[in-house]
Amino acid sequence: MQTTETLQPSATCEKSNKKVLELTVNNHPGVMSHVCGLFSRRAFNMDGILCMPVNDGKVSKIWIRVDSNGQPEQIVKQLQKLEDVQDVNYL
Numbered sequence: 001m002q003t004t005e006t007l008q009p010s011a012t013c014e015k016s017n018k019k020v021l022e023l024t025v026n027n028h029p030g031v032m033s034h035v036c037g038l039f040s041r042r043a044f045n046m047d048g049i050l051c052m053p054v055n056d057g058k059v060s061k062i063w064i065r066v067d068s069n070g071q072p073e074q075i076v077k078q079l080q081k082l083e084d085v086q087d088v089n090y091l
Contacts, residue, residue, distance in 0.1 A: 018047060019068040023079060024087040027053050027060040031084045035062060038082065044075055059086070 025031050032051060039046055048065040066072050072090060079088045 017068045018065055019072055020091040021062075021064045021066060021072070021076065021079070022089040022091055023062040023064070023085055025060050025062055026084040026086065027058055028084070031060070032062070034082055034084065035064075035079065038078055039064075039075070042075065042078070044071070 023035065025035070036046075036049075044066070046064050046066060049062065051060055051062045053060045066075070076088050076090055079085050
């Protein structure tokens with residue numbers, strides 16, 4: 001039997017050093033691979049990732065849970081340089 005856990009970023013992340021990055025990206029094949037590849041190349045760990053299309057399906061939102069003890073500001077700067085990333089918010 002499978003159980004599902006509801007993750008509320010504001011409550012869960014305040015107790016730990018976890019933060020959530022919210023990305024708005026173009027929705028087409030390969031975008032998730034580019035984002036994950038950026039994390040992999042910089043040896044920066046993701047604790048969780050969620051992606052879903054919004055509005056008309058041409059745009060997607062990606063939420064990535066990361067450890068704020070690393071250098072999340074540097075990752076945000078690198079994500080903003082990716083061609084398909086429209087916006088990055090650090091929650």
